[in-house]
Amino acid sequence: MRNLLANEALDQLFREARTHHAWLEKPVTDDLLRRLYDLLKWGPTSANGSPARFVFLRSREAKERLRPILAPGNVEKTMTAPVTVIIAYDLLFYEKLPKFFPHNPGMRNLFAANPQLVEVTAKRNSSLQGAYLMIAARALGLDCGPMSGFDNARLDEEFFSAGRECEGCEQEFFPTGHVKSNFLCNLGYGDPSKLYPRAPRLEFNEACTVL
Ligand SMILES: Cc1cc2nc3c(=O)[nH]c(=O)nc-3n(C[C@H](O)[C@H](O)[C@H](O)COP(=O)(O)O)c2cc1C
Numbered sequence: 001m002r003n004l005l006a007n008e009a010l011d012q013l014f015r016e017a018r019t020h021h022a023w024l025e026k027p028v029t030d031d032l033l034r035r036l037y038d039l040l041k042w043g044p045t046s047a048n049g050s051p052a053r054f055v056f057l058r059s060r061e062a063k064e065r066l067r068p069i070l071a072p073g074n075v076e077k078t079m080t081a082p083v084t085v086i087i088a089y090d091l092l093f094y095e096k097l098p099k100f101f102p103h104n105p106g107m108r109n110l111f112a113a114n115p116q117l118v119e120v121t122a123k124r125n126s127s128l129q130g131a132y133l134m135i136a137a138r139a140l141g142l143d144c145g146p147m148s149g150f151d152n153a154r155l156d157e158e159f160f161s162a163g164r165e166c167e168g169c170e171q172e173f174f175p176t177g178h179v180k181s182n183f184l185c186n187l188g189y190g191d192p193s194k195l196y197p198r199a200p201r202l203e204f205n206e207a208c209t210v211l
Pocket residue numbers: 017018019020073074145146147148149150183198199
């Protein structure tokens with residue numbers, strides 16, 4: 001039996017949650033980033049493929065690598081955010097399907113033979129996982145500032161060694177250019193005094209049909 005979440009929780013996740021552009025000077029710990037991942041990873045993906053990869057940029061050095069890749073309007077908010085996460089996707093996600101989707105052993109080969117299916121599946125599901133990240137962040141008391149205003153190709157070149165080997169990279173998904181960026185999300189504790197008024201959303205009858 002599932003419980004309906006309390007109104008307070010629904011407000012925190014949705015109704016009162018805003019996209020933030022200015023940040024309080026309160027750090028986001030590594031422990032919190034791990035708790036964030038340990039929640040978002042449970043969100044569903046096609047064939048449990050989990051194609052998203054997350055790069056948390058915290059250090060000044062890492063942020064400076066990102067700076068020239070950002071649209072001008074996204075620079076200040078990103079450079080001042082405690083953490084900026086690159087939500088990316090691994091085009092070789094299907095290599096892990098034998099472990100993550102063991103009840104259908106044919107699935108790996110289905111993807112291996114169809115690069116178009118790989119791309120669309122990786123992008124769709126990494127977008128979903130990025131959304132899970134934002135909702136999980138809000139559940140943990142964090143604020144988010146998602147952004148698509150940046151040069152994806154330049155980011156992939158800078159952070160994912162697009163098409164090159166990468167000496168000394170620790171994570172297995174960095175080395176050979178099979179990871180691509182989807183979008184960015186600033187994380188931290190937003191400054192509510194810097195928000196502009198909430199813009200409206202479509203009403204049910206404008207966005208939905210029940211057939
Ligand atoms: C995928 C995505 C990309 C976005 N890109 C940008 C961006 O590049 N720059 C920016 O300032 N805001 C960006 N936004 C923020 C949206 O404009 C914002 O979430 C929307 O207006 C709703 O604001 P609210 O959450 O405060 O109601 C983006 C949001 C999403 C989800």
